[in-house]
Amino acid sequence: MIExxxxxxxxxxxxxxxxxxxxxxxxxxxxxxxxxxxxxxxxPHVTPELLFTKPSTLRNTIGILPDILxxxxxxxxxxxxxxxxxxxxxxxxxxxxxxxxxxxxxxxAAETLSGIxxxxxGLVGMLVFCQFCSFGTSLLAGSLTLVIMNLPTIxxxxxxSLKTVPESYREGAFALGAGxxxxxxxxxxxxxxxxxxxxxxxxxxxxxxxxxALLFTAGFAHNVNGFFRGxxxxxxxxxxxxxxxxxxxxEFDIAFAIAAIxxxxxxxxxxxxxxxxxxxxxxxxx
Amino acid sequence: MNLSQxxxxxxxxxxxxxxVEDLIQLVFLIxxxxxxxxxxxxxxxxxxxxxxxxxxIGPVEFLFGTRWASTASEPAFGILPFILTSIYGTAGAxxxxxxxxxxxxxxxxxxxxxxxxxxxxxxxxxxxGIxxxxxGLVGMTILVPGxxxxxxxxxxxxxxxxxxxxxxxxxxxxxxxxxxxxxxVPREFEEASLALGATSTExxxxxxxxxxxxxxxxxxxxxxxxxxxxxxxxxxVAGNVANMPSIFKSVRFLTTAxxxxxxxxxGLQREALFSIALVLFLFIMIINAILNVLKxxxxxx
Numbered sequence: 001m002i003e004x005x006x007x008x009x010x011x012x013x014x015x016x017x018x019x020x021x022x023x024x025x026x027x028x029x030x031x032x033x034x035x036x037x038x039x040x041x042x043x044p045h046v047t048p049e050l051l052f053t054k055p056s057t058l059r060n061t062i063g064i065l066p067d068i069l070x071x072x073x074x075x076x077x078x079x080x081x082x083x084x085x086x087x088x089x090x091x092x093x094x095x096x097x098x099x100x101x102x103x104x105x106x107x108x109a110a111e112t113l114s115g116i117x118x119x120x121x122g123l124v125g126m127l128v129f130c131q132f133c134s135f136g137t138s139l140l141a142g143s144l145t146l147v148i149m150n151l152p153t154i155x156x157x158x159x160x161s162l163k164t165v166p167e168s169y170r171e172g173a174f175a176l177g178a179g180x181x182x183x184x185x186x187x188x189x190x191x192x193x194x195x196x197x198x199x200x201x202x203x204x205x206x207x208x209x210x211x212x213a214l215l216f217t218a219g220f221a222h223n224v225n226g227f228f229r230g231x232x233x234x235x236x237x238x239x240x241x242x243x244x245x246x247x248x249x250x251e252f253d254i255a256f257a258i259a260a261i262x263x264x265x266x267x268x269x270x271x272x273x274x275x276x277x278x279x280x281x282x283x284x285x286x
Numbered sequence: 287m288n289l290s291q292x293x294x295x296x297x298x299x300x301x302x303x304x305x306v307e308d309l310i311q312l313v314f315l316i317x318x319x320x321x322x323x324x325x326x327x328x329x330x331x332x333x334x335x336x337x338x339x340x341x342x343i344g345p346v347e348f349l350f351g352t353r354w355a356s357t358a359s360e361p362a363f364g365i366l367p368f369i370l371t372s373i374y375g376t377a378g379a380x381x382x383x384x385x386x387x388x389x390x391x392x393x394x395x396x397x398x399x400x401x402x403x404x405x406x407x408x409x410x411x412x413x414x415g416i417x418x419x420x421x422g423l424v425g426m427t428i429l430v431p432g433x434x435x436x437x438x439x440x441x442x443x444x445x446x447x448x449x450x451x452x453x454x455x456x457x458x459x460x461x462x463x464x465x466x467x468x469x470x471v472p473r474e475f476e477e478a479s480l481a482l483g484a485t486s487t488e489x490x491x492x493x494x495x496x497x498x499x500x501x502x503x504x505x506x507x508x509x510x511x512x513x514x515x516x517x518x519x520x521x522x523v524a525g526n527v528a529n530m531p532s533i534f535k536s537v538r539f540l541t542t543a544x545x546x547x548x549x550x551x552x553g554l555q556r557e558a559l560f561s562i563a564l565v566l567f568l569f570i571m572i573i574n575a576i577l578n579v580l581k582x583x584x585x586x587x
Contacts (some may be wrong), residue, residue, distance in 0.1 A: 013487035020397065023389035024406065033410040034416060034424060041427075052564060088317030096311050097318070108578075109321040116328065116514025116567075119541045122564050123548070128336060148324045155321065179303060181310045188528070201527045209417030212517040212541075216548055236318065239518075243419045246426060247522055259420045263387045270411040 042260025070235035086154025142218030142267020336564030339557035379452035387460030395468035414458035422522030443525030456509035467501020517541035
């Protein structure tokens with residue numbers, strides 16, 4: 001049978017296809033441009049001196065060692081606090097909860113949290129952690145603010161992987177006489193460890209790219225501190241430092257150097273999550 | 287009922303393991319309620335610290351006043367410029383970003399070979415992961431001078447620059463959410479349409495897209511939420527002057543109004559900043575409610 005398609009229909013199809021291709025090319029070009037532009041402008045300024053010194057007004061040099069340390073401290077503290085809460089909440093939702101109302105309430109709260117903009121987290125974090133809990137402007141206050149921001153991410157990824165644990169695993173363990181907590185600890189959690197790791201990687205990505213929530217909670221200082229002293233004092237993370245150097249001091253070379261570092265970390269984090277996703281797919285496929 | 291009765295009734299004495307199990311369950315319940323508590327704390331704090339200033343200034347004057355001069359000797363606290371800027375900026379970002387994201391998602395869901403799709407998924411992931419300050423930085427060094435030269439305006443830090451940056455920043459969520467909605471459309475729908483003689487492109491746009499309608503709406507609403515809540519990137523490119531919005535004027539958004547004055551604010555000015563945050567929070571809550579309606583509506587179908 002010979003298909004007859006009118007010229008008008010053909011033209012419409014061709015137009016729609018062109019739109020699709022143009023959009024896709026635009027998105028690809030945009031990503032490539034962002035990557036190349038930031039790396040080309042930033043990488044030449046990423047020197048050992050920049051990475052391993054602190055800013056010195058005497059010698060008029062800028063180093064980002066304090067900002068790197070602060071970022072690492074904040075990532076560690078945030079994950080240490082958010083992991084037990086997020087994983088625990090997911091376990092409650094998936095393993096324990098019997099009351100549908102409670103489940104709906106918690107899930108609604110998590111969704112609401114994931115929609116709140118980071119500037120509002122910053123404000124409330126400042127009110128609650130810096131003022132009410134009197135931690136002052138410190139990395140600790142910043143971390144705790146980020147804990148609440150990242151809670152939905154950890155909850156969601158953990159819950160998704162809890163759902164993929166086959167019911168027969170649990171039944172098998174129960175049949176052997178294990179209590180509920182023992183089953184969760186020794187059978188369910190180890191099976192969904194990949195999902196929890198994915199959640200961690202995603203959270204690290206969010207923490208690295210966060211700035212608005214940290215501006216008023218963690219502050220701007222650039223001092224090199226040990227972990228515990230650092231948590232108690234104010235400090236800028238890489239993104240906050242980037243903002244300050246670009247917007248308030250006009251040091252674009254330094255800003256681009258930090259941007260290049262952040263860009264590389266972003267790509268690494270994305271490769272890791274893609275890899276983890278594939279790993280889980282393979283396991284679930286079996 | 288007192289404690290010993292309770293213990294007897296639950297049989298904890300004879301079976302201490304049950305007590306441990308129940309305690310553990312209680313711990314997990316508490317961990318689950320942390321999210322609920324956080325939402326309550328955020329809401330209460332914003333309302334308590336945001337409402338007083340609104341009444342001190344006067345709700346009408348605050349919401350519909352067109353002049354913001356918080357540090358002047360005779361201060362004025364009208365946030366209409368910020369509200370309108372946030373609405374215009376978001377609308378602009380949606381008008382530019384959604385079509386691009388939509389067509390890219392259709393291509394990825396239906397026409398792209400597997401290899402292209404994998405590469406693109408990585409691209410979109412990277413685009414979503416780039417910190418907003420990096421977008422701001424690139425905007426500052428390329429977009430702002432570009433707009434100044436291209437449109438021959440004295441300063442390129444304008445609403446237009448902010449709109450372009452926001453449009454780029456909402457792309458990943460628009461693409462991702464539309465993509466999964468399009469992929470969830472049953473294959474039979476498309477097969478039926480193809481069997482009736484429609485071309486593949488016609489099928490995608492006349493059958494698949496309408497079937498994925500609620501998912502695509504969700505993507506748009508999500509994009510609106512992202513755009514209205516973004517602060518740092520647009521703070522770096524929008525010039526940050528409290529003008530009534532106009533495409534080639536330096537403007538201030540709800541978010542940037544809070545961010546730019548918070549560090550040196552005091553007294554009524556500080557309280558007014560919390561009121562701005564409360565207004566922003568209300569916008570976000572409305573968007574959340576719409577998202578919820580879309581989601582339950584989609585499920586019912």
